[in-house]
Amino acid sequence: MSKTYKVAIIGCGGIANGKHMPSLKKLANVEMVAFCDIELQKAEEAKAKFGSADAKVYTNYKEVLKDATIDIIHVCTPNDSHAEITIAALEGDKHVMCEKPMAKTAADARLMVEAAKRTGKKLTVGYNNRFRSDSQYLKQVCEDGTLGEVYMAKAHAIRRRAVPTWGVFLDEEKQGGGPLIDIGTHALDLTMWMMDNYEPHVVLGTSYHKLGQRENAANAWGPWDPAKFKVEDSAFGMIVMKNGATIMLESSWALNTTQVGEAMCTLSGTEGGADMWNGLTINGEKYSRLYEQKIEFNAGGVAFYDGEAENAPDLEMKLWIDAIEQDKDPVVTPEQACVVSEILEAVYESARTGKAIYFE
Template identity: 75%
Template sequence: MSKVYRIGIIGCGGIANGKHLPSLSKLENVELVAFCDVVLSRAEEAAQKYGSDQAKVYSDYTELLLDESIDIVHVLTPNDSHADISIAALEADKHVMCEKPMAKTAADARRMVEAAKRTGKKLTIGYNNRYRQDSLYLKQLCEAGELGHIYLGKAHAIRRRAVPTWGVFLDEEKQGGGPLIDIGTHALDLTLWLMDNYKPKVVLGTKYHELSQRENAANAWGPWDPKQFTVEDSAFGMIVMENGATIMLESSWALNSLDIDEAKCSLSGTEAGADMKDGLRINGEKLSRLYTTEIDLSAGGVAFYEGQSDSDSDVEARRWIEAIDQDKDPVVTPEQACVVSEILEAIYESARTGKAVYMS
């Protein structure tokens, strides 16, 4: 890569500082030249730590988008603003990386897909769990047909007590939901991608507020305020795909369960099964005997991306810039991410009405 890409960051909170900025700063062919946050001091701090010598700071993203020298924008704001900012950035001739979920609503997600097509700019969504070593290896197995026809997928996003109490995570108006749209979205994206199945037929969902209103609850980040906890504490969905495959999605920030898994999935196919619950395990039958194989991911690289010492976020950043530089589709396409948002919305709608939602 010979070109140096100039990047603007919109939203300089936790996800920017914990994920995007550290990974982008490792790349030699990017320059972080603009930082925007409604709290200007956050933008200033990020610029001082990660920005170029002449980096600019803004409190209004529309001013940042006026800079024609910026090639790429990362949208790292609350869910309710993803669509408007991303579309504005695309229309300002920028490529866009938007954090997950794609948007607060499926309609907004579809608007983003349309904007990317209309402008010809690249749009991707921050589903970084696709870049983990176990995910990449299992993807290769699926593509090689080792599991056969995959007709059952289970998407796991369960925490025993880990409710995020900072920012706007508990605000339904800003976020659009709780654990389903926050961590369930990662597990669902991973499952759909591994199955390579993006045609949902019918969705049935439930959601619960069973533990959210408890005072002084045990929690990884300290007790939550029940008055501020306006989103669900758990949500579950069953998705039947057009080809007859079934996907079960479980998501919770607080659940009385010792079966804890986050951003993982289990797959069952005609030739073999796989799960990520205790490392990556493949199971099946050979010569009338059952077998279980544990994959050692420490003994070599993955052909999909060489560089196993990098974190999943590091690989995500590198692959994103490569997609722009080589003019190819990003690993996470907007069309794929839009289906995730449509299914999540269908689960919420089914939970609200008590009826199945037919999608095709």
């Protein structure tokens, strides 16, 4: 019989309810035994919906870490508390999945990597877009050499008008930034994972706060409050890697454009290319002719049956628990996530100073 892993959820807000807890609930070898939130009602509601019969609720994460029976901690709090809670949990002999981005600052992210190495516990970061069907397929394409050497890539995280108006998304102190650190982080992680390239050389970035002060603005979740909009509404970066490859990173919550899409990448290699703009398309040259190949992910094809779509969060949680059970590296390693945070911070610093940021 395999071990049943006891999991505690710290932060019972939107991402915990939307991703972590529903997917963990489906795993036979996982039991959610503790729920912590600064708002007690949120913790109690999470326990009622997802918890074991004897699950406990807390408002202070430090009390959760005192329970020696807990194996795994999921950190689903605002960005500014990721490092503090994660490091304490690792030092408390717990494995940790921390929501993205890894931390508010690159320095904190590095401390998290060091804590994982020091304690020998497993640490991963919630970059769930790696686990989509199209992402999993494209990763295989990259690994089998179909694209050759990928030397030009674009990381896309563009919304036309979709500024999150709830929680702390607009609070720079708690989040560390706006769309770049919120959704740009997903696109950059996905792109670098496909390229298997984590050695940046230089970063040049720009950020803008051009639309955030508009009253009664059109927005997917209703008008934002300009007085609370303290972060950028768009940010862009050019990253040159040590091997000469280039990544163009684009992110926005509000931008006057009709070409929108997030957590996507475009890859250009010596043997072929790929993009996710209209589903996953592979392109290349064969027998002196250019071709485009659209990859089909619809599992249907039978009358009255559309197939069962693979759920990325479900796969993410399954493979995370498998990594612990089989004592292997998680799909998202802390070292990879740390480089993403370092690049994001370099984009912000370059935008602030007007200078290129070089990595040693």
